[in-house]
Amino acid sequence: MAAEGLAARAAAVGLLGAVLAEGQLMAQAVADGQGPLAGLTPSDRARAQRLALATLRHVEQADKVLEKHMRKAPPRVVQNALRLAVTELAMGGAAHGVVNAAVEIVRRGKRTGHMAGLVNAVLRQVPENPFDGLAVQKMPRWLRQPLVHAWGREVVAAIEAVQAAVPPLDLTLRAGGEAPEGEVLPTGSLRLADAGQVSALAGFATGGWWVQDAAAALAVKLLAPQKGERVLDLCAAPGGKTMQLADAGALVTALDISGPRMERVRENLARTGLRAELVVADALQWQPEGLFDAVLLDAPCSATGTIRRHPDLPFVKDGSELAELVTLQAAMLDRALALVRDGGRVVFCTCSVLQDEGEAQLAAALVRHPALRVERVEIAGVQPEWWTPSDGLRLRPDYWAERGGMDGFFMARLVKG
Ligand SMILES: C[S@@+](CC[C@H](N)C(=O)[O-])C[C@H]1O[C@@H](n2cnc3c(N)ncnc32)[C@H](O)[C@@H]1O
Numbered sequence: 445m446a447a448e449g450l451a452a453r454a455a456a457v458g459l460l461g462a463v464l465a466e467g468q469l470m471a472q473a474v475a476d477g478q479g480p481l482a483g484l485t486p487s488d489r490a491r492a493q494r495l496a497l498a499t500l501r502h503v504e505q506a507d508k509v510l511e512k513h514m515r516k517a518p519p520r521v522v523q524n525a526l527r528l529a530v531t532e533l534a535m536g537g538a539a540h541g542v543v544n545a546a547v548e549i550v551r552r553g554k555r556t557g558h559m560a561g562l563v564n565a566v567l568r569q570v571p572e573n574p575f576d577g578l579a580v581q582k583m584p585r586w587l588r589q590p591l592v593h594a595w596g597r598e599v600v601a602a603i604e605a606v607q608a609a610v611p612p613l614d615l616t617l618r619a620g621g622e623a624p625e626g627e628v629l630p631t632g633s634l635r636l637a638d639a640g641q642v643s644a645l646a647g648f649a650t651g652g653w654w655v656q657d658a659a660a661a662l663a664v665k666l667l668a669p670q671k672g673e674r675v676l677d678l679c680a681a682p683g684g685k686t687m688q689l690a691d692a693g694a695l696v697t698a699l700d701i702s703g704p705r706m707e708r709v710r711e712n713l714a715r716t717g718l719r720a721e722l723v724v725a726d727a728l729q730w731q732p733e734g735l736f737d738a739v740l741l742d743a744p745c746s747a748t749g750t751i752r753r754h755p756d757l758p759f760v761k762d763g764s765e766l767a768e769l770v771t772l773q774a775a776m777l778d779r780a781l782a783l784v785r786d787g788g789r790v791v792f793c794t795c796s797v798l799q800d801e802g803e804a805q806l807a808a809a810l811v812r813h814p815a816l817r818v819e820r821v822e823i824a825g826v827q828p829e830w831w832t833p834s835d836g837l838r839l840r841p842d843y844w845a846e847r848g849g850m851d852g853f854f855m856a857r858l859v860k861g
Pocket residue numbers: 678679680681682683684685686699700701702705725726727728742743744745
C-alpha cells in the first residue's frame with residue numbers, strides 16, 4: 445500500500461475523532477493548523493476530507509456491521525479506523541489496501557498498537573457490500589421529530605436517503621462565463637456529478653462560475669434584482685449571493701459581521717471580476733446613508749438544510765442554539781425591513797429544514813408587520829408544489845432526489861407596505 449494512502453487515511457481518522465469525540469465541526473478541524481490535516485499535501489488533504497465525510501454518512505451502519513464482531517467498543521482511534529475501513533469497503537475500496545491501512549494506523553497508535561491484530565481479524569470478516577440491507581443513517585431526535593411532525597415519516601426517510609449519498613456539486617454561471625461540462629438544471633444551475641478538484645475545473649481561473657447549491661441560487665432569483673438598483677446583502681459571506689446580485693447589474697452593498705469571512709467575499713469578487721461595496725459590521729447596528737431598493741437577508745441559522753454536504757453537523761449540534769437563532773433571525777428581519785424603502789423588497793431565507801426558521805418566521809413577521817405583503821414570482825424550473833400556502837418557497841433535500849437532491853432552504857419575498 446502506498447504511504448500516501450496511509451497519510452490521508454490516518455488524517456481521516458483524526459478528523460473523525462475531532463468531530464465524533466471532540467465535537468468539532470469538520471470546517472474547524474480542517475482549518476486547524478495543528479489539526480489532523482497539518483503537513484499533508486493538497487491531494488491528501490482533499491482525500492482525507494472525502495473519506496471522513498463518507499464515513500460520517502455511515503457511522504450508524506458501520507457500527508452495526510462492527511458490533512457483530514466486537515463485544516465492546518474499542519478505543520476511539522481503533523473505532524474510527526474500523527468505521528473508515530468498513531465504509532471504504534462498502535464503497536468498493538480494494539480490501540487489501542483498506543485493511544492494511546487500518547491495521548497500520550492502529551499499530552502506530554501510542555496506546556493501540558496491541559490491537560492491530562484484532563483490527564485485522566475483524567476486517568477480514570466484514571462481508572462484501574456490508575451496508576446492504578441496513579437502514580440509512582437517521583437524523584438525531586431533536587431534528588428528526590419536528591420534521592416528521594411537519595412532513596411525515598416517508599418524507600423524512602427520503603431526506604435521509606439523500607443525505608446518505610455523496611452530493612453533486614452545483615455551480616452558478618456568470619453571464620457569458622466559461623464553464624465545465626455538466627447537467628444544466630431546470631433552474632439554471634450547472635450540476636457536476638463528480639467534480640474532483642474545484643480549482644482545476646474549466647472556468648475557475650477566469651471566474652466563469654462559483655460553487656453554489658441549486659437551492660441557494662434561488663434566493664436571488666426570488667429577489668429578482670434589476671440593473672442599477674441599490675441592493676443590500678445583509679449577511680453576505682462567503683458571497684455566493686453577492687456575486688449573483690452583482691452579476692445581475694445591481695449596485696450591491698455586501699455586509700457581514702465577520703472580517704475573516706468577508707475576506708472570502710473579497711477573493712470571490714476578485715476571481716469573478718464582479719463588484720460590490722464591502723462592509724464589516726453588525727447588521728443590527730449598522731446605519732447606512734440611505735434606504736435600499738431591495739435587501740437580501742440570508743440569516744444565520746441551524747444549517748440543517750446542508751447536512752448532505754456537512755454530515756458532521758448532526759454529530760456536533762444538539763439543537764440548543766435554535767431558540768437564540770430564531771430570535772436573532774426575527775431581529776434581523778425587522779432590521780432588513782427598516783433598511784428598505786417603502787414598496788421595496790426583502791427576501792428572507794435560511795438554509796434550514798426546520799419550520800421554526802422558515803414558515804414560522806414568515807408567519808410571525810406578518811403579525812409584527814401587518815402592512816407587509818408576501819409575493820410569489822415566476823422562477824424558471826421552480827415547481828408549483830414547492831410554494832407553501834403562505835407563498836413561501838420551501839425547498840427540501842429530497843426534491844430532485846434522483847438527481848442528487850438539493851439543500852433544504854426556506855425563502856420568502858416580502859414587499860414593504
Ligand atoms: C448563511 S451565512 C451567509 C451566506 C451568504 N449569503 C452566501 O450566500 O454566501 C450567514 C452569515 O451571517 C453572518 N452574520 C451573523 N450574524 C451577523 C450579524 N449580526 N450581522 C451581520 N452578519 C452576521 C455570518 O458571519 C455569516 O457569514
